[in-house]
Amino acid sequence: MHETPPSLLALTTYLLSRVGKTARMRITERLAARDVRLWHMAVLAALADFGPHAQRDLAARLSIDPSDVVKVLDELAAADHVERARDPADRRRVVVTITPAGRTALADLTSEASAVQEGVLAPLDEDERARLHDLLLRLFAHLHEETVRER
Amino acid sequence: MHETPPSLLALTTYLLSRVGKTARMRITERLAARDVRLWHMAVLAALADFGPHAQRDLAARLSIDPSDVVKVLDELAAADHVERARDPADRRRVVVTITPAGRTALADLTSEASAVQEGVLAPLDEDERARLHDLLLRLFAHLHEETVRER
C-alpha cells in the first residue's frame, strides 16, 4: 500500500528530484541546529575556496539575489565568521573576507554534511558512490553551463 | 567568476539537491503550462498503476496530507480526469477512479516529463543514463524504506 507508482519510478528526473529533496531537507535540518541555513554555508565555501569577494561577485557566483546576500552576510558577520570592509579602490564596493572562526565553522558544517551524506548514500559501496558523483557532476556542469549562458 | 566552490561540488548531496531542484523546477514549469502541478500527475499515476483508491489510501501511498488530497482531487475531478464515488461498503470512504480522459492526460504529462528529462540528461549516453537510474532507484528505495518504517 506504500509502493510508489512505477510510472513515476521510471522517470529519472522524478528520482532525482525526490532524492535531491530529501538530501536537501536532511542537511537543512542539521544546519538549523547550528542556526545556519544552506546559503550561509555556500557563502563561506565560496570565500574559503576563492578568497575575498565583493558582494556583487558573491551574488553572481552563487546565483543569488544581491539583496539576499546582504542578509546572509549580516548574520555571518554577527557571528564573526566574515569581515566586511570598504574597498579603498572603489568605495561603493564592500569586500568580504572569511575569518579563522569562519573557516572553523565551515569545516564543522562540512563534516555535518558528510554525516548526512553517509546516511543518504548508505546503500552504495565506494565504487558506486564515486560513479554517482561523477555522473551528477557532469549533469551539474551542463546545467550550470546553460544557466550561465542565458545571461 | 561563475565557478561553483569546489568544497560544495565535492559533496554528492549538494549535487543531488542542486540537480534535483532544477529537474523539479523544469518539470513544474512545463506542467504549469497545462495548469497542472506535480501532485496531480502523481495522483493520476497512482490511480493508473494501482487502480482505484480510497482517498486516505492515496494520501498514505503518496505521503501527502489527506486534506491536500482533497484539493488536488477537486481540480482533477473538475477536469474530468478522475471520478469520485461513495464506497457502498463503507459510505465514509470515497473511492477515486481515473477516467479515460485522465489516462490520456497522464500519457501527455509523462511525455512532457520525458522531454524535460532529455534536456537534463543530455550529457549522458544510454549506458550512463541506465546506470544513473539504477543508482538513484536504490537510493530512493532505501530512503523510502526508512520513512515508511518511521510510522
Next chain:
DNA sequence: CCAATTCATAGGTGCGAACCCATTATTGGT
C-alpha cells in the same frame, strides 16, 4: 562637472508546499 550607472542596503511581496484543526457523516464495538 553633470548625468547616468553601479553597489550595498532596507523593506516588502508573492508563491508553493507542508501542516494543523474543526466539522460532518458514517462506522464498528460494546
Next chain:
DNA sequence: ACCAATAATGGGTTCGCACCTATGAATTGG
C-alpha cells in the same frame, strides 16, 4: 442504542525561498 474512532472536507497558518523596488553613496563617461 450509544460512544469512540475513522473519512472526507473546508478553512486557515506558517515557512522558506525567490524576487522586486526604492534609497543613498560613490564612481565613471561624455
